Amino acid sequence: MEKYLIKKNTSLIEALKKITANGEKHVIVISNLGKAIGIISDGDIRRAILKKLKLTLPISKILNKNFLYFKENSFNKRKAIQYLQKSKIFFAPILNSKKIPINFITVNDSAARDLKHFHKNKKTKSEQVVIMAGGLGTRLKPFTNILPKPLIPLGDKTVIEHIIQKFSKFNFNKILITLNYKSKIIRSFFKEVRLKETISFFDEKIPLGTVGCLSKLKNKLRGNFFLTNADSIIDIDMNDFLEFHRKNNNDVTVVAALKKYHVSYGSCLIDRKGNLKSIDEKPRYDLLINTGLYIINSRVLKFIKKNKKTDIDEFLNILLKNKKKVKVFPISDLNWKDTGDWNEFSKLKEI
Structure with a gap:
């Protein structure tokens, strides 16, 4: 149970890391005496981040004290799951007579599969996944002089196979891969491996930046679609991500x-005349880093000019100038593997 429990004075960022590590999207908040006083979800922390609350704040500041729980002495697993599903509650602790957590239950519990009204839909979902695999892989040279970046091995699979599996896990099986550099090798690879997902390709005759080729895919993309780099492995619930995008009626998400950066030196703060105002000794920064994964609604593709090189930052700035709705979906850095940089790649273990 330890990985599902957290003290009330724990910081937001540490809570997010613990939630990420336990895989249940929730933690039970306990007092110094070990009693349950609330729960925190990844969604609670995400909302706090978007409100620009400091990540060093204790979770007691956003604690949900009015939470559902079940009593140990009267607990019935089947009835509990039915109640969770009916109430659309995903997680609830089980407490003893002293309100100390002894277990928990979720709607994903194995017993739920026996309920007639519970059905896990395995049908392929309509949203397409576009993987931008045409890059040169400059950060991974000299390896990419021989092998294209998406086919770099990580464990017993290639990077692009890992990326595809992160989507197919949630039944997003329609994959469109954009190609340019060493495109024949990538096509040959997929002929050989024959994945269960539906794979199609689009060849960029000339490099058009990270999103420029989307101008030529307007007739193939309808409604919301995922767009991802071919070097970012993101381990999140894609359904949650899509629901966030839909609920907020975003044009792009x-x-x-969340990344912590620690400067190992004192930072000099000066005025316009070069006078020293103060020294910030070994400052720390909490930053939100773009991972290279997006959901885009096809209605904004008209802002990408045909045959014009366009990178994602330029595209997003154009949308903001035109007052389109662009939001951020924050995740823990533990959920993100950047395989496009050799220093980062060399730190990765088998996924």
Whole structure:
């Protein structure tokens, strides 16, 4: 149970890391005496981040004290799951007579599969996944002089196979891969492996930046679609991501990872005349870093000019100038693997 429990004075960022590590999207908040006093979800922390609350704040500041729980001495697993599903509640602790957590239950519990009204839909979902795999892989040279970046091995699979699996896990099986550099090798690879997902390709005759080729895909993309780099492996619930995008009626949603940066030196703060105002000794910064994963609604593709090189930052700035709705979906940096940089790639273990 330890990985599902957290003290009330724990910081937001540490809580997010614990939630990410336990895989249940929730933690039970306990007092110094070990009693349950609330729960925190990844959604609670995400909303706090978007409100620009400091990540060093204790979780007691956003604690949900009015939470559902079940009593140990009267607990019935089947009835509990039915109640969770009916109430659209995903997680609830089980407490003993002293309100100390002894277990928890979720709607994903194995017993739920026996309920007639519970059905996990395995049908392929309509939203397409576009993987931008045409880049040169400059950060991974000299390896990419021989092998294209998406086919770099990580464990017993290639990077692009890992990316595809992160989507197919949630039944997003319609994959469109854009190609340019070493496109024949990538096509040959997919002929060989024959994945269960529906894979199609689009060849960029000339490089058009990270999103420029989307101008030529307007007739193939309808409604919301995922767009991802071919070097970003993002381990999140894609259904949650899509629901966030839909609920907010976004034109684009950007997945950003929380990163802590520590400067090892004192930072000099000066005025316009070069006079020293103060020294910030070894400052720390909490930043939201673009991971290269997006959901885009096809209605904004008209802002990409045909045959014009356009990178994602330029595209997003154009949308903002035209007052389109662009939001950020924050995640823990533990959910993001950047395989496009050799220093980062070399730190990765098998996924």
